[in-house]
Amino acid sequence: MGGGLGDRALRSPHAFLRDKSGARVAELDKTHSEVGVPGDWTYASAPESRDIVHIRDRYGYYVGGEWLEPAETYETIAPRDEEPLAAIGQATPEDVGRAVVAAREAFADGWSSLPGSERAKYLFRIARILQERSREFAVLESLNGGKPIKESRDVDLPLAAAHFFYYAGWADKLEYAFPNRRPRPVGVAGQIIPWNFPLLMLAWKIAPALACGNTVVLKPAETTPLTALLFCDVLRQAELPAGVVNIVTGDGRTGVALVEHEDVDKIAFTGSTDVGKAIQRQVAGTGKKLTLELGGKAANIVFDDAALDQAVEGIVNGIYFNQGHVCCAGSRLFVQESIYEPLVAKLERRLATLRIGDPLDKNTDVGAINSAAQLEKIRELVASGVEEGAEIYQPPCILPEKGYWFVPTVFTNVAQSYRIAQEEIFGPVLSVLTFRTPEEAVEKANNTPYGLSAGVWTEKGSRILWMAQQLRAGVVWANTYNRFDPGSPFGGYKESGFGREGGRHGLEPYLEFDE
Amino acid sequence: MTRLPVKKTYKLYIGGGFSRSESGRTYEAEGQNVARASRKDARDAVRAARGAQTKWASATAYNRGQVLYRLAEMVEARVAEFAELCSGRDEVERSIDRIVWYAGWADKLPQVLGGSNPVAGPYFNFTVPEPTGVVAVLAPDEPPLLGLVTRVLPPLVGGNAVVAVASEARPLAAIELAEGLATSDVPGGVVNLLTGRHAELAPVLTSHMDVNAIDIGGANGDASELERLAADNVKRVVHGRADVQSPWEIAAFLELKTVWHPMGQ
Numbered sequence: 001m002g003g004g005l006g007d008r009a010l011r012s013p014h015a016f017l018r019d020k021s022g023a024r025v026a027e028l029d030k031t032h033s034e035v036g037v038p039g040d041w042t043y044a045s046a047p048e049s050r051d052i053v054h055i056r057d058r059y060g061y062y063v064g065g066e067w068l069e070p071a072e073t074y075e076t077i078a079p080r081d082e083e084p085l086a087a088i089g090q091a092t093p094e095d096v097g098r099a100v101v102a103a104r105e106a107f108a109d110g111w112s113s114l115p116g117s118e119r120a121k122y123l124f125r126i127a128r129i130l131q132e133r134s135r136e137f138a139v140l141e142s143l144n145g146g147k148p149i150k151e152s153r154d155v156d157l158p159l160a161a162a163h164f165f166y167y168a169g170w171a172d173k174l175e176y177a178f179p180n181r182r183p184r185p186v187g188v189a190g191q192i193i194p195w196n197f198p199l200l201m202l203a204w205k206i207a208p209a210l211a212c213g214n215t216v217v218l219k220p221a222e223t224t225p226l227t228a229l230l231f232c233d234v235l236r237q238a239e240l241p242a243g244v245v246n247i248v249t250g251d252g253r254t255g256v257a258l259v260e261h262e263d264v265d266k267i268a269f270t271g272s273t274d275v276g277k278a279i280q281r282q283v284a285g286t287g288k289k290l291t292l293e294l295g296g297k298a299a300n301i302v303f304d305d306a307a308l309d310q311a312v313e314g315i316v317n318g319i320y321f322n323q324g325h326v327c328c329a330g331s332r333l334f335v336q337e338s339i340y341e342p343l344v345a346k347l348e349r350r351l352a353t354l355r356i357g358d359p360l361d362k363n364t365d366v367g368a369i370n371s372a373a374q375l376e377k378i379r380e381l382v383a384s385g386v387e388e389g390a391e392i393y394q395p396p397c398i399l400p401e402k403g404y405w406f407v408p409t410v411f412t413n414v415a416q417s418y419r420i421a422q423e424e425i426f427g428p429v430l431s432v433l434t435f436r437t438p439e440e441a442v443e444k445a446n447n448t449p450y451g452l453s454a455g456v457w458t459e460k461g462s463r464i465l466w467m468a469q470q471l472r473a474g475v476v477w478a479n480t481y482n483r484f485d486p487g488s489p490f491g492g493y494k495e496s497g498f499g500r501e502g503g504r505h506g507l508e509p510y511l512e513f514d515e
Numbered sequence: 516m517t518r519l520p521v522k523k524t525y526k527l528y529i530g531g532g533f534s535r536s537e538s539g540r541t542y543e544a545e546g547q548n549v550a551r552a553s554r555k556d557a558r559d560a561v562r563a564a565r566g567a568q569t570k571w572a573s574a575t576a577y578n579r580g581q582v583l584y585r586l587a588e589m590v591e592a593r594v595a596e597f598a599e600l601c602s603g604r605d606e607v608e609r610s611i612d613r614i615v616w617y618a619g620w621a622d623k624l625p626q627v628l629g630g631s632n633p634v635a636g637p638y639f640n641f642t643v644p645e646p647t648g649v650v651a652v653l654a655p656d657e658p659p660l661l662g663l664v665t666r667v668l669p670p671l672v673g674g675n676a677v678v679a680v681a682s683e684a685r686p687l688a689a690i691e692l693a694e695g696l697a698t699s700d701v702p703g704g705v706v707n708l709l710t711g712r713h714a715e716l717a718p719v720l721t722s723h724m725d726v727n728a729i730d731i732g733g734a735n736g737d738a739s740e741l742e743r744l745a746a747d748n749v750k751r752v753v754h755g756r757a758d759v760q761s762p763w764e765i766a767a768f769l770e771l772k773t774v775w776h777p778m779g780q
Contacts, residue, residue, distance in 0.1 A: 280746035285739020478776045485634035495749045
């Protein structure tokens, strides 16, 4: 049984160590003792206090600037220990309808005709308040989503604030963004976001929508609604007019109701390719504008002249950042054959130094898996990798008793046809493949229905530019990985979706043009 | 005694060659027997387009511009013939001018649609437009020549390969254009022209897993089923208008690629 294999991997990573890895671990210990690290040092954690966060027992929907009481609720938990955090509303189609009405009224009632310079000031306010309350948001993000506080503090929050700041500046400059076109807002935008970067994805959706004069109904992911709900307090502090942003919570049924609502003019979705296709079908024939930010199976390609230590850091950042819950994660590592062995040895050694554990511990590198369902999916795919014949490596580490955890995993001896090389795992699982020539690397890298991102590691400038041109992906990171910026357009080719978020290009999905 | 003229056999244009429908079928349009393309013809056309696309996209922008300009030259040389197959000389001249207008965009698109991005860190970051790949076009019924040119040139100038279904009622102008394409420098397979029933061909192209984008502006009747089919491989769906001219028409068939590289010593 697939799940059974995964269970063993989880509780006892040693069970999966390949034969030679025992020797490798011993070698590591030896190195440690040579540099004089006492073997009996115990780990001292550096937990971030959660006192800064106040979580209510129960949350309704934020509609028209007020809280609506939900009829039905579900529990949102902390994936690090399964602690219940709050009761969250399961919005019905009627609830969604109220939110859309509120958004439509706010749109017609002044927001869309407000001068861009005034809209800008609201967005600047939101950016500033997020900066001011960033610690609170970071702790809540890590608590509810399981990501390391180091990441929510240093990546999610600064980027979310920066996104609002960036698009604030566009609000009164839209006529300069698209030559010879007269832009106007689309209307009411229905936005559905995933659980991997809950607040950041909210920022990616709301900031450009508002800058362009639209109003919004946003549904956060089922498992991670808390930062979106806290964001409503930011809106209150910013004195954003009622109804401009409405937040409804719930599972996929709420999302379906939002997509189906006839008074929604535009749908923006970030999530899996399967759901994206379903939404594209649902929207067919309605005339709604649509942007999709879907899955990925990115190739991270390392040539033999690359700076290996830097590449190893990039590989680790590429696939273990945010537990691999990243649509653009570098989940397929392509290594040029001549450096395969030294690179894999360095990588496995680096893996053994990753600290896996409490997301609120400031030392933690890899946090908790977001949900039981996601953990089950990762286990199932990892089991398939073992079954299909790949060699698995997982560093020795002690995992907490409670909560959802998965040891960072490297598969070698992977064939392109294996499920672990084809399907998006959305977890801390890397598949290593090899190539000989740049042409072969390109062909293998492009051999996927996805096309979101790719990485290239080489010291040769001309090769970087050639590779960047050949790779069929919306974002190419050369000698770096997983960099994001509000000014940098992000989005996929092929089945990774269409439309861009970020930069001037990120405005277009939220505008209509009179031509 | 008056001479009996030699009549033309109206064929499909696939992979740079003229062929009858593999199905052996024709239908009568504008008083002529015109090839009625089958599902297999449509799939063959997609395959030809895929085979030709990479090379077309990797030609220099200057080269693509010249090749398309050459197409305008070919149409200009046949103004009289084209005029008989559409609304007249004016439509032909507008079509030629539109081809020239789009030809000039080939080497300007990245400057208008892309650029460098000021990111908060020591990185050089730039965005370039690239073709989405193979584009299927359902040409509008009217105007038969200008409508086809209006819909085919935007994906073409951006580096895509095109499979276009001609106006169902008035397909002869499209076949004439195919002859212009064949004698221009547009490589075989980069533009493929099918004649036949839209209702039969549209679902095949819309659900084809190796078509990246579809322009359903010329679809007859309800397009929602086509849009549903397009979701199978997350196709880009464009509702093209029959008479419009803008770089944004080109942009609809382009992807944007953003590249990051660290800056340092």
